[in-house]
Amino acid sequence: MTAGTAQLSLRSSLHTIAAMVRRASNELLRVPGAAIPGILAPTIFFLGLTAVFGNLTNLPGFDADSYESFLIPVTLMQGAGFTGAATGVNLARDIEQGLFDRFLASPTPRWVLLTGLVLSASMRALIPGTVLFMVALATGVEFPGALGLLIAIAAVMGMAMVASCWAIAIALRFKTQSAAPLMQSVMLALILTTTAYAPQELLTGWLYDAALINPATHIVEAARQGFIGDVSWAETWPGIVALLGLVALLAALALRGMRRTAY
Amino acid sequence: MSPATTLRVIGSLGARAVKQTFRRPQLMAPLLIFPTLLLAIQTGGAGRAIDLPGFPVVNGFFDFMLAGAMIQSTLLAGNTGGIALAVDIETGFTDRLLAAPIPRFTIVAGRLVGTAVLGALTAVWFVVIGLLFGAEINEGPLGVLAMIGLVTLSATAFGSIGAAIALRSGSASVVQGMFPLVFVILFLSSAFFPQELLLEPARTIAELNPLSYIVEAVRDPVIGAFDATNLLEGLGGLAIVATFGVTLAALAMRRRLRIG
Numbered sequence: 001m002t003a004g005t006a007q008l009s010l011r012s013s014l015h016t017i018a019a020m021v022r023r024a025s026n027e028l029l030r031v032p033g034a035a036i037p038g039i040l041a042p043t044i045f046f047l048g049l050t051a052v053f054g055n056l057t058n059l060p061g062f063d064a065d066s067y068e069s070f071l072i073p074v075t076l077m078q079g080a081g082f083t084g085a086a087t088g089v090n091l092a093r094d095i096e097q098g099l100f101d102r103f104l105a106s107p108t109p110r111w112v113l114l115t116g117l118v119l120s121a122s123m124r125a126l127i128p129g130t131v132l133f134m135v136a137l138a139t140g141v142e143f144p145g146a147l148g149l150l151i152a153i154a155a156v157m158g159m160a161m162v163a164s165c166w167a168i169a170i171a172l173r174f175k176t177q178s179a180a181p182l183m184q185s186v187m188l189a190l191i192l193t194t195t196a197y198a199p200q201e202l203l204t205g206w207l208y209d210a211a212l213i214n215p216a217t218h219i220v221e222a223a224r225q226g227f228i229g230d231v232s233w234a235e236t237w238p239g240i241v242a243l244l245g246l247v248a249l250l251a252a253l254a255l256r257g258m259r260r261t262a263y
Numbered sequence: 264m265s266p267a268t269t270l271r272v273i274g275s276l277g278a279r280a281v282k283q284t285f286r287r288p289q290l291m292a293p294l295l296i297f298p299t300l301l302l303a304i305q306t307g308g309a310g311r312a313i314d315l316p317g318f319p320v321v322n323g324f325f326d327f328m329l330a331g332a333m334i335q336s337t338l339l340a341g342n343t344g345g346i347a348l349a350v351d352i353e354t355g356f357t358d359r360l361l362a363a364p365i366p367r368f369t370i371v372a373g374r375l376v377g378t379a380v381l382g383a384l385t386a387v388w389f390v391v392i393g394l395l396f397g398a399e400i401n402e403g404p405l406g407v408l409a410m411i412g413l414v415t416l417s418a419t420a421f422g423s424i425g426a427a428i429a430l431r432s433g434s435a436s437v438v439q440g441m442f443p444l445v446f447v448i449l450f451l452s453s454a455f456f457p458q459e460l461l462l463e464p465a466r467t468i469a470e471l472n473p474l475s476y477i478v479e480a481v482r483d484p485v486i487g488a489f490d491a492t493n494l495l496e497g498l499g500g501l502a503i504v505a506t507f508g509v510t511l512a513a514l515a516m517r518r519r520l521r522i523g
Contacts, residue, residue, distance in 0.1 A: 048450025197308025207307020
């Protein structure tokens, strides 16, 4: 392949990715209700859990004064997880209706299709992220500072990429929207088996060990730092590594599923 | 139609409802997997809560949470039963039942029998999970029986609300959309934490929420002892929910028959 052909191919791939992101945005504009699941469930969990477990901050060793501030990063991750999972549900619908077959029959490389889907998920995740952040500020969560907010946004977009890669892999494996609970519940388990409810030292039993080995713990901690204290590189880099690792692993799984699909 | 035949119709529709749930994993999974997952995570995540001043004396947070998980499961069973009934309406099965020479109430009663059976099965599931993972049921086998009975009644009561929504809307996605409300009702009760330790306004709402009294009645045999007052309050809570659900279901059925 000559340099000119490669450049043309790359430009064409970028055009396709942009078209897929645009398609996802159009979908959201035409069916605004599609954004509700990513907002409603995390909001209910946020308000409900702070009302129920708010007194946990009185435990010795709890490193936050406000449970709302402690919980909001988890809520943001939940919103991103649900939005990413919705990408898989939409893909399953496209597979059921035969639309995805047409994408596969086109000369577009598989990685381009995957990138388009994953990028659209990461951008869509900003909608529930923004709403949830507003709800949090309204309930007294302190502004995390510019850097803290930037890290939280990156974590939201990254978690949506993780969730969408997982959901796409499942959609390609089962080819039905009925697999939606599997897409959502695994993401929920990944996010909640971290330091979601309490700091690591206050977790008990199996969850203490699970949170220690769960890479999502580092993502939650990175997103949380600005909300409960100062931002530091030491708290940030493990989150970046965990995000990159999860995206690479699950993207490989999704790509494998895409390559195994007919055509 | 003789009472025996009516009972046979209800039994057949109930058996169909149970089989339907077992044949569709997407209906069964939320009843067991979600509450079990939350039970495990909340027990590990908030387990140190028992050290808070004012927390009742318990063997462990897991023991305290067991009743909440059971009742959560019954709320989801009610929602699942509603979804299944709505699917029957969408696919025309209910129309065929309405055209059949059977009393109309058997359509809902059959569905509720199915939901009750599922409620009993989830109660057994959580008792087994509880015993396997070290819960101590203070009232022993009698306490277990009381818990299963109350959870079964709870599933039936919440099933009537699910049936009412299904009959009113005739849409599975509308009933499915009620799913988040299950958690609103749960969080605003003493299902997951002692009422005295909830933050306001949740504490005041929990005091008025019949679900709190149902949960406390199920929880008593695990963490304490049978208490006649709590048991009566729990049964009262169940009666309120059931009356509300059955009335709404009857009105929704009447409306459905009127508009055809």
